Amino acid sequence: MISSKVVCLFRPTSLYKYCSLSTLPLRSTNIYLSNHPPLVPNLLNSQSVLPRLKSLTMGSIERKADIDFYDSPYLAENWDLISQGSEGYDSDVIFYWNVFLEVKESSESHENPSVPLVVVDVGTGTGRVLKGLNRYAEQNNLPLPDTEFIGIDISQHMLDRAAEETLSQVGSVSWRRGSAIELSTLLESSSKPSKVDFVFSAVHSVGHLIHPGELEKFFADVAKLLRPHSGRACISIWKHYMLSTDDEEAKTQYNDIGSPPMVLASKKFPGVLYRNHYHGEELENDILASKTNVQVFRQHENGEEEIIESIPTVLRYKMFREPTLLRILESSGLEVLNKETNVMDFVFTLKLK
Numbered sequence: 001m002i003s004s005k006v007v008c009l010f011r012p013t014s015l016y017k018y019c020s021l022s023t024l025p026l027r028s029t030n031i032y033l034s035n036h037p038p039l040v041p042n043l044l045n046s047q048s049v050l051p052r053l054k055s056l057t058m059g060s061i062e063r064k065a066d067i068d069f070y071d072s073p074y075l076a077e078n079w080d081l082i083s084q085g086s087e088g089y090d091s092d093v094i095f096y097w098n099v100f101l102e103v104k105e106s107s108e109s110h111e112n113p114s115v116p117l118v119v120v121d122v123g124t125g126t127g128r129v130l131k132g133l134n135r136y137a138e139q140n141n142l143p144l145p146d147t148e149f150i151g152i153d154i155s156q157h158m159l160d161r162a163a164e165e166t167l168s169q170v171g172s173v174s175w176r177r178g179s180a181i182e183l184s185t186l187l188e189s190s191s192k193p194s195k196v197d198f199v200f201s202a203v204h205s206v207g208h209l210i211h212p213g214e215l216e217k218f219f220a221d222v223a224k225l226l227r228p229h230s231g232r233a234c235i236s237i238w239k240h241y242m243l244s245t246d247d248e249e250a251k252t253q254y255n256d257i258g259s260p261p262m263v264l265a266s267k268k269f270p271g272v273l274y275r276n277h278y279h280g281e282e283l284e285n286d287i288l289a290s291k292t293n294v295q296v297f298r299q300h301e302n303g304e305e306e307i308i309e310s311i312p313t314v315l316r317y318k319m320f321r322e323p324t325l326l327r328i329l330e331s332s333g334l335e336v337l338n339k340e341t342n343v344m345d346f347v348f349t350l351k352l353k
Contacts (some may be wrong), residue, residue: 234353
């Protein structure tokens with residue numbers, strides 16, 4: 001019998017290194033899997049193991065720069081399916097397209113074909129916005145041989161999905177794994193020019209930067225990399241995540257109890273279904289914790305379910321107050337040109353001061 005109350009592991013496979021769960025008595029043991037790894041071995045999901053665990057927790061013991069919330073091909077597709085069914089899906093792409101055209105028109109790059117116009121999507125996910133820009137280029141018969149698209153995301157599985165589609169209009173496309181707080185390092189290590197013409201972070205991706213100093217580091221990197229005069233940056237803040245100045249009102253608005261499960265059918269994996277059970281959200285110290293249990297399963301003809309993955313997730317997002325955000329932008333050397341209100345978000349367009 002393991003006597004400790006909590007066993008902390010950085011990878012699920014560590015369980016197999018030191019013990020065999022099939023025989024180990026665990027009734028008084030709490031298993032904590034750090035680094036928020038969604039891909040738990042099938043043995044942990046089996047009915048023979050879970051009843052013998054006091055608790056199984058997914059999460060992060062401490063701050064890790066490379067936490068990956070979408071760490072399986074299933075979860076990456078599930079995210080896409082949820083996004084495609086949401087209100088206003090892709091409605092923001094036309095906004096980014098128009099900013100791109102303005103940047104292309106004014107950038108010094110288009111006057112010198114040897115210097116590409118560099119577009120960077122931070123938190124690209126599966127490349128939704130960059131694919132949308134390519135689609136608008138096709139519709140407008142606008143080849144972009146002098147343009148380089150760079151999609152950055154922390155999840156390799158999301159990037160793998162992004163890379164499945166060819167962006168035919170664009171001269172160069174690359175998908176790079178890394179964190180937004182590594183932006184300067186990720187781009188400066190490239191053989192391409194160090195200046196960026198258009199950088200954006202859509203669908204509240206900057207909200208993942210919840211730890212002290214991360215926003216400041218990100219915006220300082222944006223200011224460092226942005227091309228003087230013609231360079232533009234666009235930052236999306238979901239309306240739902242822009243706090244009022246009334247803390248008590250905010251607590252009432254953001255603490256809820258969840259909703260019934262939603263089941264989606266995979267388009268990539270035959271017979272696979274995704275059950276998303278949203279358990280609600282809680283606001284504390286301007287950090288919103290959104291809790292969802294995701295089950296990946298197949299349903300057999302006899303009605304029985306074969307569970308492939310079962311992942312309790314807690315996604316934490318930073319909530320913003322506009323005066324604070326504006327102070328950070330100003331201290332980073334960035335100036336707000338425009339604040340656009342879209343279906344789901346506010347988008348701040350920035351330039352160097």
